Amino acid sequence: MNPNDYLILSAVLFSIGVLGFLLRRSALVAFMSIELMLNATNLAMVAFSNVNGNLDGQIGAFFVMVVAAAEVVVGLAIIVTIFRTRRSASVDNANLLKF
């Protein structure tokens, strides 16, 4: 097994996530992009775990999943609330918190 392939895949996925977050306006898409970035890091950690021959990376991946699940709960609730009040899920419309 060559870990480089996994790391390249991980980097590609992370870059897609970053670009998706920066370029798309929909809050849901932005949210999915964040999940994509998290999973890219998970993939990298699992790959390193395999290379090193211990379970530290896999445990780290589990922690990231738990945090991601919690984040989804809170984040989706916020998005739903924003949509209810503003009739829009665009992140550019929710820009009141500023200077």
Next chain:
Amino acid sequence: MAHDERRRRFFAYLNLFITAMLLLVLADNYLVLFFGWEGVGLASYLLIGFWQQRNSAAVAAKKAFVVNRVGDIGLNLAIFTMLFQFGSSAFVDVNDNAASLGHGWATLIGFFLLLAACGKSAQVPLQSWLLDAMEGPTPVSALIHAATMVTAGVYLIVRSHAIFAQTPAATLAVAIVGTVTLLFGAWIGTAKDDIKKVLAGSTMSQIGYMMLAAGLGPLGAAFAIFHLLTHGFFKANMFLGAGSVMHGMNDDVNMRHYGALRRAMPATFLTFAMGYLAIIGFPFTAGYYSKDHIIEAAFTRSWVLGLLAMIGAGVTAFYMTRLMVMTYAGHKRWLEGVHPHESPSVMTVPLWILAALSLVGGLLLNDWIGGWLAPATGAEVEHAGLLHVSVIGLVTLLLVAVGVFLGWWFFRDEIPATAPASRSPFTIAGRHDLYGDAFNEAVFMRPGQVLVNGVDRFDSGVIDGSVMGSASIVAGASTVVRRVQNGYVRSYGLTMVLGTVLVGLVLILGQMG
């Protein structure tokens, strides 16, 4: 007073005063004495300004308070010095250890105590507040500004005799201050038309006698307290008598509007006359014993002090006679609508009691007070008998007689309703309280104002300027920087990505380098 809405407050203040005065006198420790000292000062302030709706009363109260604070600094410093030198401020410790005190320290404490006494007892140079203090109700003038509080300074000096025994310089200063004040007070008393201000000048003068006696060391300390007591009798009597006269004259205090009151107010006249005899030192009255003792003791110290005290006695006789003649003798010069009447017995009975004590107080106290006070004044004084006659006493009596005659001679005729303009510098100075206020204003107030204005300008210009300037720089910079926070989540995200890339680059380049 009976119709005053704030009568309850008046009596509450009086009780506060009496509490503080008792604390002052009963204290066994300078620190506790200081507490009472401040208490009487506060009560004095409240009572002088009792008619606070009158601007002059409010100003007089403030003046008394401020001038008294100057004296209090002296007492504070004296107590600090005692604590530093003795480790205690109890009278017992101070008296026991005073003998081992260095000469310089004793002089320092002595002058601090003298400053304190000057403030409280209205001695030169802190005399200016007492005349204005007459703005208060007359019973207050009688109790506080004649009989008790203003004599606290004398009490302090006498009580600190152990310190003053170590320092001839401070003792002499006390005697000089007393002599100067007794002449100043008498001078002011001769020039005033306000009956209460005449009595206030007289009070200053009599306290000057007490200070002089206290400055004579163990020789005169007992006489200072003796005169303090007899002065309390006759001056309180005369102040209350003046209050009774004012009560009959619709609160008019100008003696030029009085005249011929002896028939209208016989009881007030008789009691006032007894106080008058006592203060001029008529033989066998209270003042005769206490004041003559002081004059004689002053002669044993120095003939200058003695002579000046003797002249003071003559001037006292002059201005008190002037007061008597202008108030009770001569023709009616009453203003229209004034119908003098004798005061009710609630006012005359205290007058009779005090008048009786003014007459016999000296006889009662003369033979034993010196010995009785010996533990407190540090030395037994020689008792002069009741019928003691000396050359000095006779000369003093002669001067008093001259003063009485002149007082009668100048004011026996018609007295104009307004004070005639005078070109005599003595009279003009006396009418202006010897320029005490002008002196304070020129020497302390004006430079103080200049200093305060300068400090204020420095504060608002330099200190405030630097603080406000740095604040506005920060505020200006943040106005520019805060534009970054534009509310768009994606721009924050971009910033984060750029930051992460930057950190990553630094790390990688660091590894490679």
